[in-house]
Amino acid sequence: MASIRRTLSPYNDRSHQNGANTPFSPQSPSQKQFPQGKTTFSPVRRFVAGVFFRKHQTRKNFQFSWNKSLLRCFMCFFLGLLLGMAPFNSDFSELRQGDLRKSDFSFEMKPEVVSVQKSAGDLASIEKLKENDLLVGAVELGVVEKIDKTDMKKVLDFVSGKQLIVVSPTYSRAIQAYYLNRLGQLLRLVKPPVLWIVVEMNEASVETSEMLRNMGIMYRHLVCVKNNTDVKDRGVHQRNTALEHIERHRLDGLVYFADDDNIYSLELFESMREISRFGTWPVGMLAQSKNKAILEGPVCNGSQVIGWHTNEKSKRLRRFHVDMSGFAFNSSILWDPKRWHQPTSGPIRQLDTVKEGFQETTFIEQIVEDESQMEGIPLGCNRIMNWHLHLEAHGLAYPKGWVLPKNLDVVIPSK
Ligand code: UGA
Ligand code: MN
Numbered sequence: 001m002a003s004i005r006r007t008l009s010p011y012n013d014r015s016h017q018n019g020a021n022t023p024f025s026p027q028s029p030s031q032k033q034f035p036q037g038k039t040t041f042s043p044v045r046r047f048v049a050g051v052f053f054r055k056h057q058t059r060k061n062f063q064f065s066w067n068k069s070l071l072r073c074f075m076c077f078f079l080g081l082l083l084g085m086a087p088f089n090s091d092f093s094e095l096r097q098g099d100l101r102k103s104d105f106s107f108e109m110k111p112e113v114v115s116v117q118k119s120a121g122d123l124a125s126i127e128k129l130k131e132n133d134l135l136v137g138a139v140e141l142g143v144v145e146k147i148d149k150t151d152m153k154k155v156l157d158f159v160s161g162k163q164l165i166v167v168s169p170t171y172s173r174a175i176q177a178y179y180l181n182r183l184g185q186l187l188r189l190v191k192p193p194v195l196w197i198v199v200e201m202n203e204a205s206v207e208t209s210e211m212l213r214n215m216g217i218m219y220r221h222l223v224c225v226k227n228n229t230d231v232k233d234r235g236v237h238q239r240n241t242a243l244e245h246i247e248r249h250r251l252d253g254l255v256y257f258a259d260d261d262n263i264y265s266l267e268l269f270e271s272m273r274e275i276s277r278f279g280t281w282p283v284g285m286l287a288q289s290k291n292k293a294i295l296e297g298p299v300c301n302g303s304q305v306i307g308w309h310t311n312e313k314s315k316r317l318r319r320f321h322v323d324m325s326g327f328a329f330n331s332s333i334l335w336d337p338k339r340w341h342q343p344t345s346g347p348i349r350q351l352d353t354v355k356e357g358f359q360e361t362t363f364i365e366q367i368v369e370d371e372s373q374m375e376g377i378p379l380g381c382n383r384i385m386n387w388h389l390h391l392e393a394h395g396l397a398y399p400k401g402w403v404l405p406k407n408l409d410v411v412i413p414s415k
Pocket of ligand 2: 259389
């Protein structure tokens with residue numbers, strides 16, 4: 001691109017020297033060079049030059065060019081004025097001044113009425129149209145009322161939906177991939193916010209880490225480090241690791257202990273959000289013999305817990321007959337006990353020292369004093385929302401690597 005600043009050309013120097021040009025008019029792109037060596041100027045320059053250096057122009061010529069310019073200027077002005085006043089509406093000639101103003105500045109939407117009246121062609125249809133107009137107003141009011149009662153509640157529930165903190169102890173074995181994926185996929189379907197706290201013993205396994213990474217849900221992968229080899233109930237320590245974590249970080253939500261192998265419905269997780277302090281519900285199970293289904297959990301009158309389903313004699317000694325997967329509670333009980341007038345002091349934890357079958361009741365006794373502080377869900381506690389079947393295949397390890405040593409035989413059908 002050419003630079004605007006120019007050095008003086010040898011020619012310019014020459015013209016300056018021989019006086020053909022004035023010292024105050026350096027050569028510019030607007031200046032055209034004629035073969036004869038004479039220069040011609042743009043109109044502006046010509047005007048400026050005319051003002052300062054009149055010796056090249058007579059007074060008469062100068063006045064003539066000014067008059068011509070002024071005349072052109074006035075002509076353009078009048079032409080513009082006329083164009084500006086002309087309406088762009090083709091019906092301008094038919095409209096009176098008042099109509100013009102109305103059509104240009106009014107925001108009324110009258111065309112529908114006019115066109116429908118014309119097409120209907122009789123009074124009856126006009127009356128019908130008026131009626132419809134009135135009906136539309138009534139429907140609008142109805143919609144507002146409906147949103148107030150039901151839809152708005154749903155919207156607000158979603159916005160302020162309580163976080164679910166789902167705690168799952170897990171360990172490496174062949175069927176773990178199936179269990180963890182099944183539970184993870186279900187949690188993906190639950191409305192957020194959901195936090196899945198998955199706890200392993202001693203170290204985080206590659207398999208669990210990879211599954212959680214690919215699941216697409218919010219999770220925390222924790223490790224429970226316990227030197228004691230004589231652990232009676234390993235799930236207990238892993239759940240306690242999660243409880244410590246929730247307490248330390250003051251995680252806010254509803255805590256639910258979800259073993260990886262249980263069967264859960266989506267409804268369960270949605271219903272849990274109703275809980276304020278401590279909620280419980282009946283869980284479906286198989287009896288020890290595995291040949292009949294039994295229930296464990298509350299008997300309710302509405303949301304009030306009035307009794308318990310229990311089937312085995314030894315379990316009559318328990319205060320509360322609830323399965324580990326049959327209750328959820330507000331996490332702030334762990335880190336803000338005063339707010340809930342908590343019955344015991346000290347951290348709320350699962351106990352490794354209790355007899356089998358007493359784990360749940362001893363834990364719940366730290367959270368509530370009696371049934372009056374419980375909420376039975378769903379209303380009447382009349383549906384089974386999850387199952388605890390005890391069908392675990394404990395001993396089977398993950399196969400060593402997934403790569404096949406040989407390609408599988410391929411059969412290609414010939415035509
Ligand atoms: C029984 C009881 O019903 C539970 O109340 C008790 O908490 C549980 O045992 C336990 O040992 O923790 P059950 O279904 O027989 O439940 O136990 P599992 O399904 O074998 O394990 C429960 C949870 O702990 C599962 O999520 C499992 O993955 C996990 N777990 C189990 C471990 O993380 N490590 C283990 O060595 C065993
Ligand atoms: Mn189990």
